[in-house]
Amino acid sequence: MRLDGFGLFVDNIGIMIKFYRDVLGFEIKELETVGHVYLIKDDTLFLMYPRKSFERMVSRKFEYLKGANAHFEIALYVDTFEEVDKKYHEVISKGAKPLLEPTTEPWGQRTCYILDPEDNIIEIGSFNRPFRS
Numbered sequence: 001m002r003l004d005g006f007g008l009f010v011d012n013i014g015i016m017i018k019f020y021r022d023v024l025g026f027e028i029k030e031l032e033t034v035g036h037v038y039l040i041k042d043d044t045l046f047l048m049y050p051r052k053s054f055e056r057m058v059s060r061k062f063e064y065l066k067g068a069n070a071h072f073e074i075a076l077y078v079d080t081f082e083e084v085d086k087k088y089h090e091v092i093s094k095g096a097k098p099l100l101e102p103t104t105e106p107w108g109q110r111t112c113y114i115l116d117p118e119d120n121i122i123e124i125g126s127f128n129r130p131f132r133s
Helices: 013-023 051-058 081-093
Strands: 005-010 037-041 044-050 069-077 097-104 110-115 120-126
Touching (some): 013 037, 013 044, 044 051, 081 097
Antiparallel strands (some): 110 120
């Protein structure tokens, strides 16, 4: 088995598509009018489904958190500490909600956290070197 992608169940797919495309730079792989959307970021598949559609498909109802969703994070990497700060301020100016300003952690990583429009946690971090070095 190999990892194929990561799925996110959402309330408002239109708002979420715009955020991930316009704020974070994900590439949409199909029309926005379909019931679900596949996005690509750095060769990683990211699937987005409306919660109601998924519930109909599996004939089951689910409970959803209100507020910051701390069940998982989406981690994005940049090559330098300066890029962490720059990207943090850039995405905040485009509508991301701040969660933790850029901080250099004791283990040597500079990291920050933002929230998407439905309060999923996104980390932007760096160890001050290219990811694949």
